[in-house]
Amino acid sequence: MCDVAGSIGSVVSPVLEVGKWLVVPISHQFKYLFNYNTNFKNLEKEVKKLKNTKEEVHDQVDAAERNLGKIKQNVKDWQNDVEKAITKVEQLIQEKADNQRYSKGLCCNFIIHYKHSKKAFKLKRDNVDPLLQQGKELGPVSSRTNPLLEIWLRSSEDYLAFESRNSTMKNVWDALIDENVFMTGVYGMGGIGKTTLVQELGRKAKMDQLFEDIVFAEVSESPDIKKIQTAIADNLGLKFENESERAKALYSRMEGKNILLILDNIWEPLEFDKTIGIPCETDRGRNKLLFTARNLDVLERMGSTNNFGMDILNEEEAWTLFAKMAGNCVIEFSFVCFLNQHILILFFNYLMCFDVNIKISN
Numbered sequence: 001m002c003d004v005a006g007s008i009g010s011v012v013s014p015v016l017e018v019g020k021w022l023v024v025p026i027s028h029q030f031k032y033l034f035n036y037n038t039n040f041k042n043l044e045k046e047v048k049k050l051k052n053t054k055e056e057v058h059d060q061v062d063a064a065e066r067n068l069g070k071i072k073q074n075v076k077d078w079q080n081d082v083e084k085a086i087t088k089v090e091q092l093i094q095e096k097a098d099n100q101r102y103s104k105g106l107c108c109n110f111i112i113h114y115k116h117s118k119k120a121f122k123l124k125r126d127n128v129d130p131l132l133q134q135g136k137e138l139g140p141v142s143s144r145t146n147p148l149l150e151i152w153l154r155s156s157e158d159y160l161a162f163e164s165r166n167s168t169m170k171n172v173w174d175a176l177i178d179e180n181v182f183m184t185g186v187y188g189m190g191g192i193g194k195t196t197l198v199q200e201l202g203r204k205a206k207m208d209q210l211f212e213d214i215v216f217a218e219v220s221e222s223p224d225i226k227k228i229q230t231a232i233a234d235n236l237g238l239k240f241e242n243e244s245e246r247a248k249a250l251y252s253r254m255e256g257k258n259i260l261l262i263l264d265n266i267w268e269p270l271e272f273d274k275t276i277g278i279p280c281e282t283d284r285g286r287n288k289l290l291f292t293a294r295n296l297d298v299l300e301r302m303g304s305t306n307n308f309g310m311d312i313l314n315e316e317e318a319w320t321l322f323a324k325m326a327g328n329c330v331i332e333f334s335f336v337c338f339l340n341q342h343i344l345i346l347f348f349n350y351l352m353c354f355d356v357n358i359k360i361s362n
Helices: 001-033 036-066 073-101 106-136 163-177 196-207 225-236 243-254 272-276 298-300 317-337 338-353
Strands: 069-071 142-145 183-188 212-221 259-266 288-293 306-309
Touching: 001 036, 001 106, 036 073, 036 142, 069 073, 069 259, 073 106, 106 163, 106 196, 163 183, 163 212, 163 225, 163 288, 163 306, 183 298, 212 225, 212 272, 225 243, 225 259, 225 272, 243 272, 243 338, 288 298, 298 306
Parallel strands: 183 288, 183 306, 212 259, 259 288
Antiparallel strands: 069 142
16 A cells, blocks of 8 residues: 555656646746736836936937047947837837737737737846946946047148149159158248148048048247147147156157158258157158258258259239139229239239238228
8 A cells, every 4th residue: 555655656746846847937927918017017117217318328428529529339339229129119019009909809919918018028127127227337428539620621722723733742642652751841932832732732631541640730930849749649639648758658649650740831950759759760650741841951951852842833823822812802903903913923922932921801
């Protein structure tokens, strides 16, 4: 008798164990059906919080962009993930509404309710809740301020493509795209258009994406090294933390890079690496230096061997430039001075030699 009872017990026990394992998942699945309304209420409540957080982050991003901030990639990724999650939730809520409107039979409703409830639960758990938590931990949405693009790089309205300048333009451009050329110079008397020409070359290089960065700094007759360093650093997004190591910081920022540095209006030779912080020799990478100066001797003493001179404009070009600078009043003025046009052109070229800025008011 005991043996029979023991045998029955040995058979029943495993069956009961299997039953326990089956009951748990079955009951768990039934919870989706029983908690249909609760799961949707919880999902809608949390997705509303997520939308509010999304708007807050959007406002922060908008403010940062207005102040030229660079938005962090993890913030952009979070925004994209939030959009996808909200879309999924809204689609599910729409499916629920459609089901209530076009429901067909009790059994069919049970199946659809089960599927929708399960989706609602998992969407909240796997998408909405993690994104809410990430939104709280994003921190500052921008990492730094982007360097401002110089106005001269945006517009070429001041440049006129004169025939007498085309050969110089081509020669300098060829030097810029030649990997074996580091320094290039443009020289000629003051006011002849050297600055305008090299700035136009900078715009062309920017358009062709020839360099990572294009920097312009004026040197002048009495060079201020700190001012030159600041102009370069501002264009490269560099902030000097230690004033006594400005040259070192600038050197490290430019070392081995692909930057076009235009140094305009050089009167005396400059010491690039130690004084200013411009990498030369083996540390220069693909960097290029483009100079303007009045005297060829200055360029050569700095080690520039690819130098191109500029002459004064011919009569027709000088008159065209004068007409552009004079604006509308040149129509009346040109009629009065028609007979003296040659004298006017010679006078205009004479003024250019002395860096005189001509301004004619209407």
